[in-house]
Amino acid sequence: MTGADTILHMQGITKTFPGVKALQDVNLDVRRGEIHAICGENGAGKSTLMKVLSGVYPHGSYDGEIIFDGEPCRFSGIRDSESRGIVIIHQELALAPNLSIAENIFLGNEQASRGLIDWNKTNAAAAELLRRVGLRENPTTQVLDLGVGKQQLVEIAKAVSKRVRLLILDEPTAALNDEDSEHLLDLLRGLRDEGITCVIISHKLNEVMAIADRVTILRDGRTISTLSIVEDEVTEDRIISGMVGRDLDHRFPPHEPQIGEEVLRIEDWTVHSPTQHGRVVVQGANLSVRRGEIVGLAGLMGAGRTELAMSVFGRSYGTDISGRVFKDGQEIHLRSVREAIDHGIAYATEDRKRYGLNLIEDIKRNVSAAGLRKLAKGGWVDDNEEFKVADEYRQSMNIKAPSVASITGKLSGGNQQKVVLSKWIFTDPDVLILDEPTRGIDVGAKYEIYTIINRLADAGKGVLVISSELPELLGLCDRIYTLSEGRITGEVSRADATQEGLMTLMTIGQEVAR
Amino acid sequence: MTSVAPTNADLALGTPSASQPGDSPRRFNFNLRQSGIYIAFALIVALFTVLTGGDMLAPQNISNIVVQNSYILILAIGMIMVIIAGHIDLSVGSVVAASGAFAAVMMVDWGLPWPLALLITLIFGGLIGAWQGYWIAYFGIPAFIVTLAGMLLFRAVTLLILGNRGIGPFPDEVRTLANGFTDGYLGNIGLGALGGADLFSILVGLVAVGAIVLTQWRTRKARQNYLQAVEPLSLFIAKIAIAAVILMFVIVQLARFRNLPWVLVLLAALVIGYSVLTNRAVFGRQIYAVGGNLQAATLSGVKVKSVVFWLFVNMGVLAAVAGIIFAGRLNQANPTAGNAFELDAIAAAFIGGAAVQGGVGKVVGAITGGLIMGVINNGMSLIGAPSEQVMLVKGAVLLAAVAFDVWTKRRAGASR
Numbered sequence: 001m002t003g004a005d006t007i008l009h010m011q012g013i014t015k016t017f018p019g020v021k022a023l024q025d026v027n028l029d030v031r032r033g034e035i036h037a038i039c040g041e042n043g044a045g046k047s048t049l050m051k052v053l054s055g056v057y058p059h060g061s062y063d064g065e066i067i068f069d070g071e072p073c074r075f076s077g078i079r080d081s082e083s084r085g086i087v088i089i090h091q092e093l094a095l096a097p098n099l100s101i102a103e104n105i106f107l108g109n110e111q112a113s114r115g116l117i118d119w120n121k122t123n124a125a126a127a128e129l130l131r132r133v134g135l136r137e138n139p140t141t142q143v144l145d146l147g148v149g150k151q152q153l154v155e156i157a158k159a160v161s162k163r164v165r166l167l168i169l170d171e172p173t174a175a176l177n178d179e180d181s182e183h184l185l186d187l188l189r190g191l192r193d194e195g196i197t198c199v200i201i202s203h204k205l206n207e208v209m210a211i212a213d214r215v216t217i218l219r220d221g222r223t224i225s226t227l228s229i230v231e232d233e234v235t236e237d238r239i240i241s242g243m244v245g246r247d248l249d250h251r252f253p254p255h256e257p258q259i260g261e262e263v264l265r266i267e268d269w270t271v272h273s274p275t276q277h278g279r280v281v282v283q284g285a286n287l288s289v290r291r292g293e294i295v296g297l298a299g300l301m302g303a304g305r306t307e308l309a310m311s312v313f314g315r316s317y318g319t320d321i322s323g324r325v326f327k328d329g330q331e332i333h334l335r336s337v338r339e340a341i342d343h344g345i346a347y348a349t350e351d352r353k354r355y356g357l358n359l360i361e362d363i364k365r366n367v368s369a370a371g372l373r374k375l376a377k378g379g380w381v382d383d384n385e386e387f388k389v390a391d392e393y394r395q396s397m398n399i400k401a402p403s404v405a406s407i408t409g410k411l412s413g414g415n416q417q418k419v420v421l422s423k424w425i426f427t428d429p430d431v432l433i434l435d436e437p438t439r440g441i442d443v444g445a446k447y448e449i450y451t452i453i454n455r456l457a458d459a460g461k462g463v464l465v466i467s468s469e470l471p472e473l474l475g476l477c478d479r480i481y482t483l484s485e486g487r488i489t490g491e492v493s494r495a496d497a498t499q500e501g502l503m504t505l506m507t508i509g510q511e512v513a514r
Numbered sequence: 515m516t517s518v519a520p521t522n523a524d525l526a527l528g529t530p531s532a533s534q535p536g537d538s539p540r541r542f543n544f545n546l547r548q549s550g551i552y553i554a555f556a557l558i559v560a561l562f563t564v565l566t567g568g569d570m571l572a573p574q575n576i577s578n579i580v581v582q583n584s585y586i587l588i589l590a591i592g593m594i595m596v597i598i599a600g601h602i603d604l605s606v607g608s609v610v611a612a613s614g615a616f617a618a619v620m621m622v623d624w625g626l627p628w629p630l631a632l633l634i635t636l637i638f639g640g641l642i643g644a645w646q647g648y649w650i651a652y653f654g655i656p657a658f659i660v661t662l663a664g665m666l667l668f669r670a671v672t673l674l675i676l677g678n679r680g681i682g683p684f685p686d687e688v689r690t691l692a693n694g695f696t697d698g699y700l701g702n703i704g705l706g707a708l709g710g711a712d713l714f715s716i717l718v719g720l721v722a723v724g725a726i727v728l729t730q731w732r733t734r735k736a737r738q739n740y741l742q743a744v745e746p747l748s749l750f751i752a753k754i755a756i757a758a759v760i761l762m763f764v765i766v767q768l769a770r771f772r773n774l775p776w777v778l779v780l781l782a783a784l785v786i787g788y789s790v791l792t793n794r795a796v797f798g799r800q801i802y803a804v805g806g807n808l809q810a811a812t813l814s815g816v817k818v819k820s821v822v823f824w825l826f827v828n829m830g831v832l833a834a835v836a837g838i839i840f841a842g843r844l845n846q847a848n849p850t851a852g853n854a855f856e857l858d859a860i861a862a863a864f865i866g867g868a869a870v871q872g873g874v875g876k877v878v879g880a881i882t883g884g885l886i887m888g889v890i891n892n893g894m895s896l897i898g899a900p901s902e903q904v905m906l907v908k909g910a911v912l913l914a915a916v917a918f919d920v921w922t923k924r925r926a927g928a929s930r
Contacts, residue, residue: 313813314815316812316813336815336817337812337813337814337815338815338817340815341815347813349813354807354809354810355807355809355810355813356810356813357807357810358802358803358806358807358810358811358873359806359807360806360869360873360874361802361803361806361873365799365802365803368799369803369810369811369814369816370814370815372796372799372800373796376796379795379796379797380794380795380796381794381795381796381799383793383794384736384737384739384740384742385740387737387740387742388740423814
């Protein structure tokens with residue numbers, strides 16, 4: 001089995017948690033010097049498999065065999081696997097924000113002589129590593145001054161400093177914009193040419209197609225197949241059908257919009273940054289949403305999409321906000337989140353773990369969080385009614401959990417997102433602003449979320465969808481606004497919209513602004 | 515409020531999920547962290563009962579434990595709510611002293627009628643809480659700092675009020691509240707080998723048991739009406755029976771001694787009131803939401819600042835209650851009153867299941883945590899252990915309780 005060109009061979013891996021078989025007889029072969037993608041829905045076992053490989057789950061807590069570079073491995077922790085040259089970079093980056101780039105790179109591996117850190121050596125070595133990963137920053141720069149994309153590169157530089165031979169990246173581009181993603185993928189190709197093998201977990205199939213040599217598909221904790229992108233003539237649809245176990249003719253549910261009266265209009269909306277004095281984040285934005293309409297808001301990272309939405313939603317973001325908001329033709333003033341909710345406006349955040357959910361609480365208390373007053377009489381909550389309401393959402397939204405008393409922190413991303421949507425639908429809003437509603441969730445759950453969005457529109461609600469994924473906006477929205485550097489730069493109907501056209505509008509304003 | 519959701523819920527995916535395997539409406543997950551505290555309490559009581567040859571559960575000793583720990587338990591109620599919201603209050607000991615001192619000055623020096631003086635003292639406590647709540651909630655200074663400053667400030671206020679002397683004695687009514695017992699309104703009844711006991715106390719106990727049975731039964735019925743799974747009837751009966759036996763045992767022992775301490779009546783009212791508040795009131799729910807995820811609570815329309823502000827006002831009022839009880843018990847307000855009470859109250863909350871990060875905890879848990887410390891204090895002094903040993907054991911118990919919390923959490927985290 002273990003061919004000469006196989007660097008990693010995982011054989012018959014089975015990992016059981018109380019009540020759940022997370023991995024069942026999984027096999028993975030990675031060839032030396034290839035980029036190997038692992039695809040699967042959330043909960044398919046990708047992360048668990050990588051945790052087994054990197055020693056997070058130590059030898060003995062799983063069944064099966066790991067052979068790395070011809071030798072069987074029994075890792076008892078991450079240090080073991082790192083000493084063999086296996087480095088994992090997690091989705092949530094693990095850098096110390098207040099330390100410099102160089103300090104982060106050599107954290108735990110300090111360049112010391114006689115017990116004292118040799119700063120010249122540290123910074124010089126860091127500079128060399130930064131050059132290799134193509135990051136033009138001073139090694140003494142604090143990490144908190146870097147964007148997410150650059151932080152990712154620091155992580156990779158850190159891995160390279162550990163003489164990495166097998167680099168594992170868990171959703172490396174989930175938080176990156178297109179430009180940074182492209183740069184990262186180029187870097188991975190470069191590392192491949194230097195002989196570093198990469199395993200990449202990604203939901204973005206176009207990236208997988210662009211970068212991977214081979215792909216292994218997992219579903220429900222089992223290996224479905226390993227395919228060579230070129231030789232097997234793999235297409236995105238083929239990967240998708242392997243992941244979900246069925247053919248998806250359409251990635252977007254069909255939808256006939258029934259568009260009614262205007263429900264929300266924003267006029268001349270200007271927002272200033274709360275941290276950088278005087279910086280304009282949103283400038284003179286005008287937009288409107290009609291009942292039954294799904295409107296997209298496209299923009300690159302930092303264009304001000306979230307800032308626009310949150311400043312409208314009860315001034316949750318920004319200072320020195322000016323402009324007017326009209327609901328059903330009447331001007332309204334939203335000075336707090338409470339007032340926004342009372343006026344029938346809902347905002348589902350782009351970062352559900354940090355801003356959307358109380359992860360230590362159960363599903364029912366999260367579902368009721370924003371509309372608790374609907375369940376209360378005289379300040380007292382009817383918890384039986386709460387249970388009933390939450391259970392209805394559990395069923396109608398297809399939240400996969402044994403009960404509404406399940407803790408939300410233990411749900412998969414897609415199910416967490418359904419809890420967030422349930423919470424806002426329960427407030428009975430007229431307008432829903434959905435910020436990256438499908439970020440980090442798998443293909444099957446995305447389809448379900450799209451279906452929910454369509455139904456909301458069909459029920460006469462206005463929906464404003466913010467997304468970084470242009471295909472998603474094109475597949476879902478009736479009308480799309482583009483935002484660039486805080487200005488609305490275009491408004492395109494579904495029929496006229498193309499990825500190229502939108503991208504032009506999303507970047508055109510930058511030249512105008514300069 | 516018959517049906518709030520269906521019209522909205524129906525909007526979602528029209529096809530209800532086919533039942534997943536193991537998709538029972540409600541699974542019983544035995545929460546070790548929350549239940550462990552009661553088991554630990556039972557074991558500690560059992561241990562000291564054996565070590566003291568039964569003196570631990572003697573009528574007078576049970577009464578002593580209740581009376582001696584009442585003010586810490588009252589503080590623990592407020593403290594757990596503050597901790598659930600993710601804050602801390604280091605000033606309560608000083609607030610206890612300041613409010614006791616102020617009450618004494620009003621009653622003894624100024625001769626105000628005691629009910630008026632008590633009311634003003636509670637308002638005084640509330641104002642102190644409002645002062646601290648303002649800096650924490652609206653000005654954004656961490657509670658640790660504000661209440662550390664408060665610890666010094668209100669100790670200084672105490673010294674200013676008292677001028678470094680003790681003030682007393684208190685009116686009889688206040689002393690009775692702090693240190694007294696219900697009268698034998700209905701006389702005694704014989705309990706065979708146990709001797710005579712106060713009939714009124716026993717009747718109160720029986721009414722309490724009846725109330726527990728009734729409310730638990732109604733809760734169970736209501737859940738069944740909503741088609742929620744409930745625990746098996748046998749388990750339900752067993753739990754209630756155990757609770758009833760323990761309650762009646764305590765009551766009978768108290769009835770054999772000097773009847774019900776008034777502070778126990780007060781404490782029972784506070785525990786019931788605050789348990790209902792934290793479990794069922796919108797305000798109570800918001801405390802958990804704020805502590806669980808501040809940003810998510812803010813974006814769900816919770817007025818976070820106002821919640822935190824009122825929590826500290828509440829803490830101040832409860833500290834004033836504790837201050838009155840403590841001063842009344844000693845029959846004197848003195849400058850060193852309440853020293854290190856904040857540490858006992860904080861320890862009670864953490865032993866009782868609060869999480870360091872906030873968002874978790876129960877009033878009953880904090881009371882149990884406070885009683886665990888009280889029982890250790892009491893039991894060790896009964897067996898004549900020196901005070902350094904008592905401190906050692908209390909420190910170890912606090913550390914063990916939080917270590918257990920962290921350990922169970924890590925285990926839960928690893929299972930995903």
